[in-house]
Amino acid sequence: MKIAIASGKGGTGKTTIAVNLALSLKDAQLFDCDVEEPNCNLFLGYDLEKVEDVNVPTPVIDKSKCDLCGKCSEFCQFNALAVLPEDVMIFPTLCHGCGGCSIVCPNEAISEVDRKVGVIEGSTNEDLVFYQGLLKIGEPMTSLVIKALQEHIDKNTTAIIDAPPGTACPVIASVKNVDYCILVTESTPFGFHDLKLALDVMRILGIPFGVVINQCDIGDNRVEEYCIEEEIPVLMKIPYDREIARLYSQGIPFVNEMPEWKDRFVRLFRDVTSLYEMRDRTEQ
Amino acid sequence: MKQLTIISGKGGTGKTTIAAAFASLAENAVIADCDVDAADMHLILDPQITETIDFYGLKEASIDDSLCIHCGLCKENCRFDAITDDIRIDSYECEGCGVCAHICPEGAITMVERKAGEAYLSETRFGPMADAKLGVGEEASGKLVAFVRENARDLADRYGKDMIIIDGPPGTGCSVIASIAGVDMVAVITEPSVSGIHDLERVLGVAGHFNIPAVVCINRHDINEENTRVIEDYCRKNGIDVVGKLPFSRIPTEAMIQERTVMEYSGNELSNEFSEKLKEIWGNIMRSLN
Numbered sequence: 193m194k195i196a197i198a199s200g201k202g203g204t205g206k207t208t209i210a211v212n213l214a215l216s217l218k219d220a221q222l223f224d225c226d227v228e229e230p231n232c233n234l235f236l237g238y239d240l241e242k243v244e245d246v247n248v249p250t251p252v253i254d255k256s257k258c259d260l261c262g263k264c265s266e267f268c269q270f271n272a273l274a275v276l277p278e279d280v281m282i283f284p285t286l287c288h289g290c291g292g293c294s295i296v297c298p299n300e301a302i303s304e305v306d307r308k309v310g311v312i313e314g315s316t317n318e319d320l321v322f323y324q325g326l327l328k329i330g331e332p333m334t335s336l337v338i339k340a341l342q343e344h345i346d347k348n349t350t351a352i353i354d355a356p357p358g359t360a361c362p363v364i365a366s367v368k369n370v371d372y373c374i375l376v377t378e379s380t381p382f383g384f385h386d387l388k389l390a391l392d393v394m395r396i397l398g399i400p401f402g403v404v405i406n407q408c409d410i411g412d413n414r415v416e417e418y419c420i421e422e423e424i425p426v427l428m429k430i431p432y433d434r435e436i437a438r439l440y441s442q443g444i445p446f447v448n449e450m451p452e453w454k455d456r457f458v459r460l461f462r463d464v465t466s467l468y469e470m471r472d473r474t475e476q
Numbered sequence: 477m478k479q480l481t482i483i484s485g486k487g488g489t490g491k492t493t494i495a496a497a498f499a500s501l502a503e504n505a506v507i508a509d510c511d512v513d514a515a516d517m518h519l520i521l522d523p524q525i526t527e528t529i530d531f532y533g534l535k536e537a538s539i540d541d542s543l544c545i546h547c548g549l550c551k552e553n554c555r556f557d558a559i560t561d562d563i564r565i566d567s568y569e570c571e572g573c574g575v576c577a578h579i580c581p582e583g584a585i586t587m588v589e590r591k592a593g594e595a596y597l598s599e600t601r602f603g604p605m606a607d608a609k610l611g612v613g614e615e616a617s618g619k620l621v622a623f624v625r626e627n628a629r630d631l632a633d634r635y636g637k638d639m640i641i642i643d644g645p646p647g648t649g650c651s652v653i654a655s656i657a658g659v660d661m662v663a664v665i666t667e668p669s670v671s672g673i674h675d676l677e678r679v680l681g682v683a684g685h686f687n688i689p690a691v692v693c694i695n696r697h698d699i700n701e702e703n704t705r706v707i708e709d710y711c712r713k714n715g716i717d718v719v720g721k722l723p724f725s726r727i728p729t730e731a732m733i734q735e736r737t738v739m740e741y742s743g744n745e746l747s748n749e750f751s752e753k754l755k756e757i758w759g760n761i762m763r764s765l766n
Contacts, residue, residue: 200514202487202646207671228647229485229678231671249555269534269573290555290573329678330685332618332650357487357646358513364568364613381732382492386514392612411729441700443670 194351194370195464196225198393200386202357204376205406205430208440210354211235212447214320216457219349225366226356227310227325227337234443238322240313246325246340247306248289248333253280257301264293264302285331310337314344321346335365342369350461359389367393372468373401374427374460380411387415391424400471402427402464425467428460477632478765479640479659481510483683485675487646489665490695493728493738494754495643496520499602500739501758505639507600508628509607510621510655512593517643520737523598523605531608531623533592533616534572537565543584550576550585568613593620595627604631618650625655648682656683661765662690663719668703676707680716690716691764693757697721717764720757725750 197210207224211232214222224232233240251264251273262275272287273280284307294302309331314323325341327334334356342365345351355366367373373394377387387403394401402425405415409431419426430436439446447454482495492509496517499507509517537558539550544563551559554576558569577585592615595608606627608620628640644655644662656662662683666676676692683690692711697704704721711718727750731741739751 201516202484202514204488226647228649228652229671229675231486231674234670234674267574267578288556288571288573290571290575291553292573292575292578295553295575296578327649329648329681330653332653334647334649358511358617359612360513360610360617360651361568361613361615362647362649363513368568380729381519381735382516385516385519389514389612396612410726412733437699440671441667441669441703 193372193465193468194345194353196353196355196367196370196373197376198355198363198367198373198390199357199376200359200390201377201383204378204383206357206376207231207235207354208406209374209376209404210352211445212453213457213461214352215445216447216454217350217461221321221346221349221351223341223345223351223353224324225338225341225353227327227341228334228356230324230326232322232354233324235445236318236320236322238315238318240315240324243312243314243323243344244340245308246310246312246337248287248309248336249291249304250284250287250289250307251282251293251302252305253282254301254303257299259299261298263296263298267292267296288333309333312341312344334362338362338365359393363393364397367399368397370399372464373399374404374464375401376404376406377415378407378410379405379413379415381414383411384414384418400468402467404428404430406430407432425463427463428456477638477640479642480761480765481642481644481656481659481662482665483644483652483656483662483679484646484665485648485679486666486672489667489672490728491665492516492520492643493732494665494693494695495641496737497739497754498641498758500737501755502602502639502641504637505603505641506628506632506635506637507603507605508624508640508642509605510624510642510651511645512608512610512617512620512624512651513645515607515609518607520732520735521600521602521605522735523596523600523607525596525598527597529595530591531593531595531620532589533614533619535574535587536567536570536572536590537576537585538588539563539565540584540586543582545582547581549579549581553579571615592616595620595623597627597631603637604635606631618654621651621654648678652679652682653686656686656688659688661761662688663761664690664692665695666692666707667696668694668700668707670703673703673707677710680714691719691761692716693719694721696724698723717760719760719764720753722750722753
């Protein structure tokens with residue numbers, strides 16, 4: 193079963209839930225899909241090894257064959273090539289790697305070389321199978337790194353996926369094929385507003401979801417009231433706790449220091465599993 | 477004209493709260509909310525929208541079934557797995573490159589415009605504002621960010637404003653790059669947690685990569701004073717100004733519930749102290765910027 197942890201708003205506690213849930217289960221896999229800012233391993237402290245580079249094929253021009261006809265730059269939707277009177281300029285970070293330029297070139301002057309946009313790292317020797325993606329600084333191709341990372345999911349075990357914040361393409365790439373999504377929010381107006389955006393994503397993609405309300409006592413009650421009204425399961429409520437905040441700031445998963453929470457995460461997982469199975473039955 | 481972008485790397489460190497406070501402190505500025513897939517600034521500034529503009533992102537392939545002969549060439553040449561086995565377009569995967577339309581021997585594929593969101597021009601009690609809403613799951617958030625910034629520049633010209641305050645998105649990817657490209661300075665809001673520090677270093681790397689001067693503000697510094705010192709040391713070593721520190725406080729949330737900026741939410745000693753600190757930070761940023 194694949195479970196994603198997502199949220200519209202950043203900083204609501206996705207990584208906290210993902211790491212503590214994964215550590216509370218036996219034989220889970222954890223994937224940090226927030227490849228722009230992966231934080232899970234700050235809490236795990238595992239020795240990671242490089243698994244693979246993530247590359248985008250990017251054009252190079254053979255100047256002896258190029259007659260500056262301009263068909264490549266005309267075709268490129270991403271403005272990654274500019275044909276000047278005496279030269280062709282390439283802007284690698286704008287290139288999506290579609291290969292169109294080399295197809296349209298009438299002189300076979302364009303070939304492609306790999307441009308590294310990120311790396312996949314992993315650890316398989318620890319209690320937990322853990323993989324993360326890391327987007328190269330200055331690179332915009334987030335979703336590609338996420339897709340490469342997801343190739344490592346073993347479908348036969350429980351996979352916990354820590355998604356990036358927002359509602360745009362990196363979120364879709366992270367949650368598209370999951371069985372269930374846990375949306376983490378906080379009881380503030382920003383948390384409430386962005387939760388509703390995240391719900392829209394889940395509804396459009398048809399992914400069953402429930403909500404975890406983190407810092408459930410810091411603001412107002414609108415999140416919980418809304419969930420009750422909309423019949424959205426509230427899977428867990430975590431009050432603001434200075435001890436949890438302190439452990440978080442030090443990079444310590446709080447289930448390790450507060451073992452009573454382990455049972456609550458196991459229960460959360462059981463609830464998610466049965467909600468998912470219930471939905472499966474109603475669909476059949 | 478000066479442009480300042482508020483970023484953080486890590487989400488939830490207080491970007492919008494602080495950017496909204498800056499909006500109320502700035503004397504002659506346009507506000508731009510560039511966190512286009514989860515924009516929250518409007519919840520505080522209550523903008524009156526004067527203009528809504530449809531945003532068209534990248535084009536998308538569309539297959540005419542009556543012309544398609546299922547030869548599979550499009551699928552074979554698509555590098556984004558955006559064409560399914562039964563030769564349909566998967567909207568979420570299509571990047572709009574146009575290779576399929578070019579390769580199709582029957583001319584069955586055309587590239588069509590697709591509305592990917594809306595941009596807004598509005599008036600707030602602190603001056604004009606530009607923001608946007610990206611359609612759910614859309615690509616091209618970077619392009620929409622660029623569009624919001626263009627709108628903000630137009631507003632600045634129209635109303636004779638000499639500054640744009642940009643509330644940026646979390647992360648380090650395409651929308652962050654689009655939010656900081658060509659600005660005069662970025663203010664990075666961080667917190668003294670291991671995640672905050674890790675993400676601060678990465679996002680400062682992005683600013684450095686594009687040669688943009690950066691200053692740092694440490695929010696909730698008293699959550700972990702040891703880590704606060706780590707951040708201060710790191711910034712000193714790298715020649716980056718720490719423009720101020722804010723304590724952990726319930727004031728921002730209380731102000732948010734009342735749809736006010738922290739500067740407008742006052743009345744007790746705590747909130748006054750908090751506002752004073754923000755004023756000082758704003759003063760330091762203005763000095764660095766000029």
